[in-house]
Amino acid sequence: MAGGPSTPALAAAVSEAGGLGFVAAGYRTAEQMASDIEEVRACTSAPVGVNLFVPGPGAADGDALAAYARELEPEASRYGTPLGPAHDDDDGWGAKLAVLRFAGVAVVSFTFGCPEAGVLEKLRGAGSEVWVTVTSPGEARVGAQAGADALVVQGIEAGGHQSTFDDRADPEGFGVLALLRVTRAVTELPLIAAGGLTDGPAVAAVLAAGAAAAQVGTALMLSPEAGTDPAQREALAGEDETALTRAFSGRRARGLRNRFMAEHGTSAPSAYPHIHHLTSPVRAEARKRGDADGFNLWAGQAHGLARAAPAGEIVRGLHRDARAALQAALAGRVGPEVGREDEPRPHAPSPEIGGPADPPAAARHHGRSPSR
Numbered sequence: 001m002a003g004g005p006s007t008p009a010l011a012a013a014v015s016e017a018g019g020l021g022f023v024a025a026g027y028r029t030a031e032q033m034a035s036d037i038e039e040v041r042a043c044t045s046a047p048v049g050v051n052l053f054v055p056g057p058g059a060a061d062g063d064a065l066a067a068y069a070r071e072l073e074p075e076a077s078r079y080g081t082p083l084g085p086a087h088d089d090d091d092g093w094g095a096k097l098a099v100l101r102f103a104g105v106a107v108v109s110f111t112f113g114c115p116e117a118g119v120l121e122k123l124r125g126a127g128s129e130v131w132v133t134v135t136s137p138g139e140a141r142v143g144a145q146a147g148a149d150a151l152v153v154q155g156i157e158a159g160g161h162q163s164t165f166d167d168r169a170d171p172e173g174f175g176v177l178a179l180l181r182v183t184r185a186v187t188e189l190p191l192i193a194a195g196g197l198t199d200g201p202a203v204a205a206v207l208a209a210g211a212a213a214a215q216v217g218t219a220l221m222l223s224p225e226a227g228t229d230p231a232q233r234e235a236l237a238g239e240d241e242t243a244l245t246r247a248f249s250g251r252r253a254r255g256l257r258n259r260f261m262a263e264h265g266t267s268a269p270s271a272y273p274h275i276h277h278l279t280s281p282v283r284a285e286a287r288k289r290g291d292a293d294g295f296n297l298w299a300g301q302a303h304g305l306a307r308a309a310p311a312g313e314i315v316r317g318l319h320r321d322a323r324a325a326l327q328a329a330l331a332g333r334v335g336p337e338v339g340r341e342d343e344p345r346p347h348a349p350s351p352e353i354g355g356p357a358d359p360p361a362a363a364r365h366h367g368r369s370p371s372r
């Protein structure tokens with residue numbers, strides 16, 4: 001969760017609890033990423049992953065971008081700051097890959113696209129599994145052909161940016177369960193499900209639908225280890241609905257509806273990272289003022305279920321409640337108690353699901369342990 005919520009402390013706490021914590025390398029320099037990895041390693045010897053943004057096509061429609069910049073001038077006046085320069089960048093792609101070739105982290109995962117096969121091969125040579133985030137069966141095919149070890153299958157429910165390889169395509173988007181099943185039809189790779197999985201029964205659902213593991217984002221955003229902005233924490237705890245928007249970054253992302261999104265959501269063109277840079281000073285100033293109407297409040301559709309608890313407790317709770325939900329489903333029990341019980345009933349069958357002591361799902365699938 002680049003942009004603040006992910007911290008080394010959060011990644012370490014998740015990995016210590018038996019999950020696979022990720023260092024969010026997006027928006028960080030290669031040096032900052034290397035120091036984040038070191039910080040996590042100082043806190044835990046458990047496996048950890050690193051997540052990178054794949055650079056996009058670069059070109060943006062200059063006229064559309066200029067028109068959007070004009071539309072945002074009143075925002076600049078409102079927050080007393082000039083707009084940022086709407087430029088392209090590759091988020092330090094080459095420098096980060098160079099660091100990761102010697103970092104030996106358990107997993108390197110990618111979003112916004114699929115790197116060339118040679119990039120994946122080099123990282124694998126460095127002892128890392130490589131995971132590619134996909135939002136459609138077509139993207140899954142590309143990831144499989146490039147040699148990914150596993151695919152993160154991101155449903156439209158997910159908080160934050162959609163990983164769609166070509167943001168301009170503007171797809172309707174698959175819900176996570178449908179996406180899991182249609183992706184399974186095109187590849188046998190391990191699938192990690194993401195999107196709207198905020199409590200144990202939701203995790204149970206994707207495991208039952210064939211996911212090797214569940215990836216959660218929003219579920220961790222209220223933990224003390226997360227770097228979530230205070231105004232966003234408050235908004236997350238409410239019942240506001242989420243929506244997809246390009247208003248803040250120029251790439252479709254899901255967040256809580258707020259004034260900025262309502263006023264600019266329909267006019268923002270597809271232009272990432274140009275619009276990310278354009279709005280950056282306005283968003284920073286809104287954050288500073290505690291004004292939740294002026295910056296991106298990324299959150300998944302099920303944000304109302306996120307709990308303010310230590311990250312380790314959240315991870316262990318997801319595991320425990322997923323197990324209970326699977327057992328309840330097998331026993332034919334339904335009802336509001338599912339996911340709210342601490343202990344499974346003694347007579348219920350005991351399905352095997354990945355537990356806190358288990359290695360990452362993809363590592364299990366390949367019959368080897370991830371490097372530490």
Ligand SMILES: Cc1cc2nc3c(=O)[nH]c(=O)nc-3n(C[C@H](O)[C@H](O)[C@H](O)COP(=O)(O)O)c2cc1C
Nearest residue numbers: 001002111158159160194195196216217218298300
């Ligand atoms: C605040 C926030 C930041 C995110 N940043 C990233 C990121 O840097 N890289 C990435 O691959 N996914 C990112 N995501 C998406 C998550 O990886 C994941 O797909 C999503 O959180 C799953 O949906 P959920 O939030 O409903 O659990 C982010 C999500 C959120 C909420």
